[in-house]
Amino acid sequence: MRIQGYPNPGEGLRLHLNENTGGCSPRVIEAIERLTTADIATYPEYTEVVLASARLFGVDPEWVLLTNGLDEGILMAAIGHIARLRIHDAETIVPLPAFDPYPNSTAAAGATSVRVRPDPSLAFPTDRVIEAITPRTRMIFLNTPNNPTGQLIAIDDLKRIATAAPHAIVFVDEAYIEFGGQSFIPELPSFPNVLIGRTFSKAYGLAGMRIGVVIGQPAALDPVRAVTLPFNINGVALAALKAAIADTEFLPRYAAQVRESREHLYAACRRLGLQFWESAANYVLVRVGEAEPYLAALAERRIHVRDRSKDDITPGCLRITTGMLDHTNRAIEALESVHATRTSR
Ligand SMILES: Cc1ncc(COP(=O)(O)O)c(C=O)c1O
Numbered sequence: 001m002r003i004q005g006y007p008n009p010g011e012g013l014r015l016h017l018n019e020n021t022g023g024c025s026p027r028v029i030e031a032i033e034r035l036t037t038a039d040i041a042t043y044p045e046y047t048e049v050v051l052a053s054a055r056l057f058g059v060d061p062e063w064v065l066l067t068n069g070l071d072e073g074i075l076m077a078a079i080g081h082i083a084r085l086r087i088h089d090a091e092t093i094v095p096l097p098a099f100d101p102y103p104n105s106t107a108a109a110g111a112t113s114v115r116v117r118p119d120p121s122l123a124f125p126t127d128r129v130i131e132a133i134t135p136r137t138r139m140i141f142l143n144t145p146n147n148p149t150g151q152l153i154a155i156d157d158l159k160r161i162a163t164a165a166p167h168a169i170v171f172v173d174e175a176y177i178e179f180g181g182q183s184f185i186p187e188l189p190s191f192p193n194v195l196i197g198r199t200f201s202k203a204y205g206l207a208g209m210r211i212g213v214v215i216g217q218p219a220a221l222d223p224v225r226a227v228t229l230p231f232n233i234n235g236v237a238l239a240a241l242k243a244a245i246a247d248t249e250f251l252p253r254y255a256a257q258v259r260e261s262r263e264h265l266y267a268a269c270r271r272l273g274l275q276f277w278e279s280a281a282n283y284v285l286v287r288v289g290e291a292e293p294y295l296a297a298l299a300e301r302r303i304h305v306r307d308r309s310k311d312d313i314t315p316g317c318l319r320i321t322t323g324m325l326d327h328t329n330r331a332i333e334a335l336e337s338v339h340a341t342r343t344s345r
Pocket of ligand 1: 017069199201210
């Protein structure tokens with residue numbers, strides 16, 4: 001039997017999907033409680049929320065397309081720029097390690113993913129991405145900070161890639177940019193072939209509402225708009241988004257917790273002699289080596305993390321969400337317990 005949805009790890013502390021471990025702004029809940037029966041009975045009205053989103057990102061409202069999670073934005077970009085044009089032999093470039101929807105959406109659009117491996121240090125392979133560009137390249141999926149490594153792509157490297165592929169769409173996925181690094185949005189006016197993906201799932205704590213956004217000049221965005229269904233975001237989600245954007249204190253407060261959490265986890269890794277990658281996002285990739293004892297200690301405390309140990313790009317690694325400090329400290333305590341058992345043997 002196949003049941004729809006992502007596997008549910010059960011009760012416990014969710015540090016496996018990079019959600020906001022502190023929840024969303026209370027103003028979001030108040031806004032949802034204020035909804036009326038008429039709000040639910042009528043088709044949703046987008047204008048006000050699109051204008052508020054455009055103000056938030058500092059762009060023209062015509063450059064903004066709200067999507068049902070950034071997942072939908074990625075899929076619609078591939079459909080709009082590849083499947084809709086019935087291009088045969090189309091390729092996308094997918095630097096590894098990559099978020100699954102890039103190859104999946106490529107396949108859904110009937111194209112082939114050309115994968116590019118990172119440096120052994122997991123640094124972003126700019127030159128090799130540029131070398132992989134061919135006349136068949138229709139899209140290049142770039143993720144900064146990268147999930148799962150937390151590594152950034154320098155703005156100059158993004159520019160070099162976008163300049164080297166004027167015939168392709170460069171999709172810059174900035175799902176975690178609120179936690180570190182610089183957005184490419186201010187550069188957009190000079191790059192008509194770039195689309196930026198953002199999400200309200202992470203920093204704003206709205207993963208359950210499913211709201212993402214694709215931002216770009218009309219030349220790049222209109223083909224995506226053309227295949228996106230007109231009522232793709234529901235009215236409850238739109239009310240939630242409006243309230244989340246209006247609460248300007250929420251995000252800086254949570255981002256500060258994330259930064260402190262990351263530092264705590266780095267310090268713990270140093271104490272325990274575990275390799276880790278300094279991250280610009282709300283998670284840290286930690287190389288524990290043999291993952292099982294760590295996963296067992298975490299599971300015993302009902303803490304769910306992402307096991308990346310079987311991936312040949314991230315062997316022996318776990319990805320741990322660093323959200324509220326208390327939550328991160330619980331994960332650190334579990335990592336320390338494994339170390340204590342080993343050294344007492
Ligand atoms: C790199 C990256 N892009 C996009 C998304 C999708 O976010 P959304 O919840 O908006 O679909 C995620 C979610 O995990 C992600 O890690």
